[in-house]
Amino acid sequence: MIVFDGHNDVLTELVRAGGRAAAGGFLSGLPGQLDLPRARAGGFGGGFFALWARSEGATDFSTLGPEYDLPLPEPVPEAQAWEMIRAQADTLVALEEAGAVRICTSTAQIARARDEGLLGAILHLEGAEGIGPDFYELEELYALGLRSLGPVWSRPNAFGHGVPFRYPSGPDIGPGLTERGRALIARCEELRILIDLSHLNLAGFREVAALSKRPLVATHSNAHARVPHARNLTDEQLRIMAESGGLAGVNFESTFLRPDGRPDDDIPAAWLLAQFDHLLDRLGxxxxxxxxxxxxxxxxAWLNSVDKLPALIAAMERHGYPAARIERICWGNWMRVLAETWGESA
Known part of the structure; x- marks a missing residue:
């Protein structure tokens, strides 16, 4: 069973390690959670490779109480964000030149990459801080292969407001899209760039739902009914997504999986499968x-790197999921929603 994945941050880690110069480490092995040898061992066929303008500083999770609202970092200035985003995009190009991945803009290209033993990579922007008001940078990234975009990460920016890392909490926090944010959504619609709802707050989610004619997608988000974290999707949001033919990619983050919202990797398979069950019930x-x-x-802990993905497949089988359902979750559903979003003919 080959897995196509809705989100990874390996480009951020590679740029921190040296960018293009560190690309060889992806081929030989990295200390993080994703590299080429472990991808091949785990049946990882590719996915969304995120570009993200990282803020400096780290959150001290050891200070969290049973309820928390983590302070968000300051916005990254536009020029600095663009420099980081472009460095990550160049690193993905280096991985393609090294024969590890293929940057894909169609499901046919993803299928060919799979057949040739390459990772199919969708260029994805997580937070649009680096895009100026004339959208020149968006057009440049589109020419490089960008086909998926989330207008915000959790911190607010010129395009809208995200949800903080708050537990327990719903996503109805703050205002929605700005005027520039609505213009960005309109341009993405014209270009058929997938719009990722994962970090948007409820007001922004509703605005995208009203503006978009495509399936509504949250590339890496879970069910709020199972874990009441602000980053998880409420049943109201899931209903709106279902009506659009949309999709949610289940996130492996501990605070979105544990009923107590704790950053603790002691998570039985049942808690992860409960997320799949709830989303299947609401989204089909x-x-x-x-x-x-x-x-x-x-x-x-049992799923802490990409080579462990077969353990997830085995857990689904023990849970009673038929093979056809597992294949859709692992591959087919992403291909469906990408084909619809990108306007591919049947």
């Missing part, structure tokens, strides 16, 4: 996929 067989967040999360 064609609306659930995987959005691991590898290299950007604390996953369950």
């Amino acid at each position: 067989e064609e609306g659930v996929a995987i959005g691991s967040d590898y290299d950007g999360c604390t996953p369950p």
Whole structure:
């Protein structure tokens, strides 16, 4: 069973390690959660490779109480964000030149990459801080292969407001899209760039739902009914997504999986499968996929790197999922929603 994944942050880690100069480490092995040898060992066929403008500083999770609202970092200035985003995009190009991945802009290209033993990579932007008001940078990234975009990470920016890392909490926090944010959504619609709802707050989610004619997608988000974290999707949001033919990729982050919202990797398979069950019930067989967040999360200990994905497949089988459902979750559902979003003919 080959897995196509809705989110990883390996490009952020590679740029921190040297960017293009560190690309060889991806081929030989890295200390994080995702590299080429472990991808091949785990049946990882590719996914969304995120570009993200990282803020300096780290959160001290050891100070969290049973309820928490983590302070968000300051916004990254536009020029600095663009420099980081472009360095990550160049690193992905280096991985393609090294024969590890293929940057894909169609499901046919993803299928060919799979057949040739390459990782199919979707260029994805997580937070649009580096894009100026004339959208020149968006057009440049599109020419490089960008086909998926989340207008915000959790911190606010010129395009809208995200949800903080708050537990317990719902996503109805703050205002929605700005005027520039609405213009960005309109341009993405014209270009058929997938719009990722994962970090948007409820007001922004509702605005995208009203503006978009495509399936509504959260590339790496879980069910709020199972874990009441602000980053998880409420049943109201899932209903709106289902009506659009949308999809959610299940995130492996511990604070989105544990009922107590703790950053603790002691997570039985039952808690992860409960997320799949709830999302399948609300979104249907064609609306659930995987959005691991590898290299950007604390996953369950038994699933803590990409080579452990067969353990997830085995857990699904023990849980009673038929083979056809597992294949849709692992691969087919992403191909469906990408084909619809990108306007591919049947």
